[in-house]
Amino acid sequence: MAILINENTTFLIQGITGKQGQLACQEMLEAGSKVVAGVTPGKGEGEVAGVPVYNSIAEAQQKHEIKATVILVPAKVAKEAIVEAIKAGIPLINIITENIPVHDMAYCLALAKQCKIRIIGATSIGIYSVGKSKCGTIASGKSKIAFTPGNIGIISRSGGMSCETALILKQVGLGQSTVVGTGADILMGDSFVELIQDFENDEETKGIVLFAEIGGTVEEDLAEYLKKRKLEGNPYPKPIVAFVSGKFAEEYNLQNVSLGHAGAIIEGDKGTRKQKVKLLKEAGVIVEEIHHKIGEVIKNAISNSNIQA
Amino acid sequence: MKLKEFEAKKLLQAVGIKTSNGILIQDIKNIPEVKNVLVKVQTLTGSRGKAGGIIEVNNKEEAQRISSRFLGKEFLNERISEVLLDEKIDVKKEFYLGIMFDTSKRCPVVLFSEEGGVEVEKAQINKIEVDYLEGLKKENLKEIPEAIREILIKLYQVFVRFDCRMIEINPLALDDNGRLIALDAVAVLDDDARYRWEINFPERTDNRDATAREIAARQIDREDHRGVAGKTFIDLDGDIGILTVGGGASMTLMDTLIQCGGKPANFTEYSGNPPKEKVEKLTRIVLDRENLSGLFVAGVIANFTNIKETLQGTIKVLIEQKTLFPIVIRRAGPHDQEAKEMLEQVKKEFNLDIHYFDETTPMTKAAEIMVELSNQYKEKNGYFN
Numbered sequence: 001m002a003i004l005i006n007e008n009t010t011f012l013i014q015g016i017t018g019k020q021g022q023l024a025c026q027e028m029l030e031a032g033s034k035v036v037a038g039v040t041p042g043k044g045e046g047e048v049a050g051v052p053v054y055n056s057i058a059e060a061q062q063k064h065e066i067k068a069t070v071i072l073v074p075a076k077v078a079k080e081a082i083v084e085a086i087k088a089g090i091p092l093i094n095i096i097t098e099n100i101p102v103h104d105m106a107y108c109l110a111l112a113k114q115c116k117i118r119i120i121g122a123t124s125i126g127i128y129s130v131g132k133s134k135c136g137t138i139a140s141g142k143s144k145i146a147f148t149p150g151n152i153g154i155i156s157r158s159g160g161m162s163c164e165t166a167l168i169l170k171q172v173g174l175g176q177s178t179v180v181g182t183g184a185d186i187l188m189g190d191s192f193v194e195l196i197q198d199f200e201n202d203e204e205t206k207g208i209v210l211f212a213e214i215g216g217t218v219e220e221d222l223a224e225y226l227k228k229r230k231l232e233g234n235p236y237p238k239p240i241v242a243f244v245s246g247k248f249a250e251e252y253n254l255q256n257v258s259l260g261h262a263g264a265i266i267e268g269d270k271g272t273r274k275q276k277v278k279l280l281k282e283a284g285v286i287v288e289e290i291h292h293k294i295g296e297v298i299k300n301a302i303s304n305s306n307i308q309a
Numbered sequence: 310m311k312l313k314e315f316e317a318k319k320l321l322q323a324v325g326i327k328t329s330n331g332i333l334i335q336d337i338k339n340i341p342e343v344k345n346v347l348v349k350v351q352t353l354t355g356s357r358g359k360a361g362g363i364i365e366v367n368n369k370e371e372a373q374r375i376s377s378r379f380l381g382k383e384f385l386n387e388r389i390s391e392v393l394l395d396e397k398i399d400v401k402k403e404f405y406l407g408i409m410f411d412t413s414k415r416c417p418v419v420l421f422s423e424e425g426g427v428e429v430e431k432a433q434i435n436k437i438e439v440d441y442l443e444g445l446k447k448e449n450l451k452e453i454p455e456a457i458r459e460i461l462i463k464l465y466q467v468f469v470r471f472d473c474r475m476i477e478i479n480p481l482a483l484d485d486n487g488r489l490i491a492l493d494a495v496a497v498l499d500d501d502a503r504y505r506w507e508i509n510f511p512e513r514t515d516n517r518d519a520t521a522r523e524i525a526a527r528q529i530d531r532e533d534h535r536g537v538a539g540k541t542f543i544d545l546d547g548d549i550g551i552l553t554v555g556g557g558a559s560m561t562l563m564d565t566l567i568q569c570g571g572k573p574a575n576f577t578e579y580s581g582n583p584p585k586e587k588v589e590k591l592t593r594i595v596l597d598r599e600n601l602s603g604l605f606v607a608g609v610i611a612n613f614t615n616i617k618e619t620l621q622g623t624i625k626v627l628i629e630q631k632t633l634f635p636i637v638i639r640r641a642g643p644h645d646q647e648a649k650e651m652l653e654q655v656k657k658e659f660n661l662d663i664h665y666f667d668e669t670t671p672m673t674k675a676a677e678i679m680v681e682l683s684n685q686y687k688e689k690n691g692y693f694n
C-alpha cells in the first residue's frame with residue numbers, strides 16, 4: 001500500500017533537462033521510481049538518464065501513460081507548466097519549485113479544484129513511499145540514510161525536517177509508509193486534512209507524525225476536522241503526533257520576519273503557535289515540545305491504541 | 310513586502326479609486342502654504358493614529374513645526390523619512406474594505422464592514438470568497454451597498470494587477486457631498502512576484518532599521534550567488550552564536566535552544582552548498598560580539614552541501630580568534646567523515662573546545678547539549694555574578 005504513489009506509479013518530470021531536474025530524475029530512478037518521460041518546451045529531443053524528453057505533455061502522453069508529474073521548472077514559468085499538467089488530466093501534481101508568485105498558485109489551485117486534480121506543494125521536497133518509489137528531491141544524496149520502510153506516515157511542512165523526523169523514528173526502530181513534504185507557502189495544495197484521510201485508508205500506516213509550523217491555518221483546519229469527526233461519533237482511528245515549530249519566532253516577536261518559509265509569516269492574529277497547539281491538543285493530537293522525543297511518543301501511542309483495540 | 314500609506318494609495322489611484330489629496334514631504338523646506346490639513350507620519354506599523362502620528366495643522370509654519378518633529382526621527386521604532394500633508398475630509402460614515410488570501414479556502418476573500426476606522430477589529434465583517442478563475446463580479450456582492458460594489462471591483466483589479474498578498478482601504482469615507490474617498494490604505498505585495506511589479510518600491514525587510522551586522526550579513530549574500538548565507542540575519546541580545554542550516558530546521562533548532570533556557574546572540578542560516586568564503590564571512594559577523602558563551606552550528610543531513618568545505622569557513626575564523634567557548638557542531642552529509650577528521654585535528658592542534666555530532670545524535674539533542682555547555686562555560690567564567 002502506501003499513499004499517493006507506489007511501485008506502479010508512472011512519473012513525468014517537467015523541467016527534466018534543468019540541473020535540478022536531471023538530478024531528481026537520476027535519484028528517482030535509483031529509488032525504483034518509474035520515470036517514463038520528461039518535458040522541457042523547446043528541448044524535446046534526446047534523453048536524460050535514459051528517460052525520453054518531449055516538447056509538451058501531449059506529446060509525451062501519446063507514448064506513455066502518466067499517473068503523476070513532478071514540477072521542477074523555474075518559478076517564472078511554473079504556472080504555465082502546472083496549467084499544462086492540469087489540462088492534460090494528470091491526476092497528481094507534485095510541485096517542487098520554490099518562490100512561485102501567490103497569484104499564480106491561486107490560479108492553479110482553482111483550476112485544479114475544478115478539474116479534480118490533486119496538487120502537493122509548491123515548495124514541496126517531494127513524496128516518498130519508502131522502498132517503493134519517490135518523486136521530487138526528497139531522500140537525495142546522503143539524506144536517504146534517514147528513511148526506512150515501516151508503518152509511520154509523515155506529513156511535513158518543512159523539507160529538511162521530513163528527513164530529520166524520519167531519522168528520529170529510525171532511531172527508535174520505526175520506519176515510514178509514505179513521507180509527504182507539503183511545503184509551507186500561504187496557498188498550497190493538499191495538506192494535513194486531506195493526507196490523514198489517505199493515511200486512514202492505508203493499512204500499512206499505523207500512526208502519523210506531523211511537522212507543523214506557525215503561520216497559515218492548516219493546523220487549525222486539521223483540528224476542526226478531527227473535532228467534527230469526534231462529535232459525529234466517528235473519531236479518527238490512528239494516533240497522530242505533532243511537533244509545532246515557531247516558539248522562537250513567537251517569543252522573540254519575529255512573526256513578521258520570514259525565517260526561511262514564506263508561509264511562516266503570521267497575518268493578523270491567525271496562525272499563532274499557541275493557538276495551533278491548543279486546538280490540536282483539544283482535537284486529540286499529541287503535541288510534543290521536543291522534536292527528538294517524537295519517536296518514543298508515537299511508539300507509545302501506537303502500542304496504547306493496540307491495547308485499546 | 311509591506312507598503313507605506315502613500316505607496317499603497319498609488320496603487321488605488323492607478324485604477325481610478327479616489328483617494329484624499331496629499332503632498333508627500335521628505336524635507337520641510339518643500340512644505341507649501343496649507344490650511345486645515347493632516348500631517349500623517351508614514352510608517353509601516355499600524356495604529357500610528359493612536360500613537361500620535363496624525364496631527365491636524367492650520368498653516369505652513371505649524372506644518373513645518375510638526376513635520377520636523379518626525380522627519381529623520383524615530384517613531385514607533387521606525388526611522389521616519391516621509392510625512393504626508395493630507396487633505397482633511399469631513400466624514401459622515403466610514404467603511405472598511407479588504408482583499409486577501411484565505412489559506413484555508415485557498416482563494417481570495419473580500420472583506421467588508423459598515424463600521425470602518427480604527428475600531429474595525431471589533432466590527433461585524435462580511436466575508437465573500439472569490440473564485441480566482443472567475444474573478445470578482447458584481448453578482449458576488451449583492452449584500453454590499455451599490456456604490457461600494459464598484460470600488461470593490463476596482464480594488465480587486467489592484468489586488469491582481471499589483472500581485473498583492475493583501476490590500477485594505479480603511480477607512481473609505483463618505484463625505485458631506487456624498488463622495489466615497491479612500492483616506493488610508495495598507496498593501497502587502499508578494500516578493501516572489503517582484504520581477505513583474507509595475508512600480509519599483511524600495512526594498513525593505515522589517516519595520517526597523519537594520520543593524521550594522523545585519524546589513525553586512527545580507528551584503529555577503531548579495532555579492533556572491535553561490536548558495537545562500539546571511540540572507541536572513543537577526544541580531545538578538547543573548548550569548549550563543551548561531552549558524553543554522555535550512556528553513557524549517559533553523560526554526561526548530563531555535564525553538565529547542567530557547568526551550569532549554571539558551572539565549573541566542575543572533576539568528577542566521579545558510580543552505581544550498583555555499584562556498585567556504587561565504588561561510589567564513591558570515592562566521593566573522595556571528596562572532597563579532599563580546600561575551601559569547603558558545604557557537605552552535607547545526608542542520609539536518611545535507612543532500613548535497615559539502616560539510617567539510619562549509620565547516621572550513623567557520624574553523625578558519627575560530628582558529629584566528631583562538632576562541633575559548635564551547636563549539637557544538639551537528640552536521641552530516643557529503644564529506645562528513647573528512648570533516649570529522651579535520652575537526653579532531655583542529656581541536657588538538659589549536660585547543661578549540663569543539664564537540665562534533667553526526668546524524669546519530671538528533672539535531673535537537675545537540676541544541677540541548679549546546680545550552681548545557683554554554684551554562685557550564687558561563688558558570689566557570691563568572692557570567693552569573
